[in-house]
Amino acid sequence: MMQFEEQVRKFEYKLSDTEDQIVEYIINHKAEAVTLSIQHLASILYTVPNTITRLSKKLGYDGFSHMKNSLKEELNEINAIPAEDSLVFNIHKTISLIDEEKLANVTKTIQEARRLLFFAVGDTAPYCEVMIKSLKVAGKHGEFYFHRHEMIYEINHLEKIDVLFLISLSGETRQVLEMAELAKQRGVTLISLTHFTKNALQSLTDLNLYCYSPEKRLNEYNVTDKTPVMLVLRALAEYYWEASNSCV
Numbered sequence: 016m017m018q019f020e021e022q023v024r025k026f027e028y029k030l031s032d033t034e035d036q037i038v039e040y041i042i043n044h045k046a047e048a049v050t051l052s053i054q055h056l057a058s059i060l061y062t063v064p065n066t067i068t069r070l071s072k073k074l075g076y077d078g079f080s081h082m083k084n085s086l087k088e089e090l091n092e093i094n095a096i097p098a099e100d101s102l103v104f105n106i107h108k109t110i111s112l113i114d115e116e117k118l119a120n121v122t123k124t125i126q127e128a129r130r131l132l133f134f135a136v137g138d139t140a141p142y143c144e145v146m147i148k149s150l151k152v153a154g155k156h157g158e159f160y161f162h163r164h165e166m167i168y169e170i171n172h173l174e175k176i177d178v179l180f181l182i183s184l185s186g187e188t189r190q191v192l193e194m195a196e197l198a199k200q201r202g203v204t205l206i207s208l209t210h211f212t213k214n215a216l217q218s219l220t221d222l223n224l225y226c227y228s229p230e231k232r233l234n235e236y237n238v239t240d241k242t243p244v245m246l247v248l249r250a251l252a253e254y255y256w257e258a259s260n261s262c263v
Contacts, residue, residue, distance in 0.1 A: 017111050019045070019086055022074045024211070025112060025225070033062065034070045041086070049087045053079045102240060108227035109243040112211055118254040121206055121222050125150070125255065128178035128204070131157040134166055135182035136190050138237075142182055142244050149252035153259040166194055175202040183207070184228050184239060186214025195219045208247060224251070 017025070023038050030038065037060055041048045048056060053064045060067075068079055076082040125131055131150070133143035140161065147157040157180075160166045170179065179198040183191040186209035195205055195216060205220035210228050217223040226243035 017108075018089055019082075021211070022076075024213075025114060026074050028117075028223075029073045030070070033066065034073065036060070037062070037067060037070055045086055045090060049083050049090065102242060105227050105240050105243050106246065108211075109246050112225045112227060113247060113250050115254070117222065117224060118251055119258075121224065121251060122255045122258050124178055124204055124206065124222060125155060125180075126258070128176065130173060130177040131155065131180065132166075132169060132173070132178070133157055133159045133180045133182070134191060134194050136188060138239075138241060139182045139184060139244060142241070142248060143180075145245070146180070146248050146252065149248070150255060153256050155255070155259075163190060163193075167197065170194060170197045170201065170203070173198060173201055173203045175204075178204045178206060180206045181208070181216060181220065182244065183214075183216050184210045184226075184241075184244070185230065186210065186212070186216035188216075192216060192219070208244065 020042060023030075023042075027035075040060060051059070053067055057064045057067055064079075071077075071079045071082040074082065076085065133146060135143050140159075143159040147159055150157050158169065160169060173179070179194065181191050181195055186207070192215055195207075196219065198205055199219060204222075206222045206224070207216045207220040208224045208226065209217055210230075211225040224247055226247045228240045228243040230237070231239050
């Protein structure tokens with residue numbers, strides 16, 4: 016089950032300033048919030064019950080009761096043993112993070128792009144080529160360049176109608192941030208795919224996709240699970256195919 020703060024992070028792009036204030040209150044007063052009626056909570060926050068109901072639904076709950084019950088379960092699990100980082104855990108967490116509305120926005124942005132560039136480094140770089148091939152079957156051309164100087168050259172020739180798609184699990188990869196900053200200066204639309212956490216890359220980009228893949232090291236080797244990256248890209252590819260009426 017996703018924690019309340021994770022639900023908020025997933026859907027924060029939908030929230031208004033008033034809803035942000037309600038969320039902040041609930042986070043700081045969880046134990047109290049689960050004991051209150053929606054009318055009582057609304058009066059404390061100087062708002063109306065309908066506002067809290069709308070917030071609950073924006074956060075992916077069926078309504079206020081569903082949100083309150085989820086918070087109760089969360090509080091009951093505080094002393095439980097945390098779920099271990101594992102393949103199955105990462106997959107289930109990633110699936111819960113896939114947001115169809117975001118897939119729709121990313122698909123529309125890619126469809127309208129004059130040029131589409133992908134960039135990643137290290138072990139995630141091959142996933143750029145995977146996505147390019149997935150889009151190619153729907154008639155969309157994408158480009159990927161391994162070398163820094165080639166990528167800088169291409170970015171310097173992009174226009175506002177173009178799109179740069181960046182993949183970095185940490186969201187802090189120096190080379191990826193460099194490309195993001197260059198493209199942002201040119202007004203290019205930026206899309207990112209990162210691990211589900213606050214990071215420098217997602218703060219720079221216009222559209223953010225998330226997977227769940229925390230950094231993991233074994234015998235000084237980086238063995239961070241890349242399966243979640245493929246899950247999100249596959250979900251995006253299938254959404255794109257369906258939107259383009261190219262799925263056979």
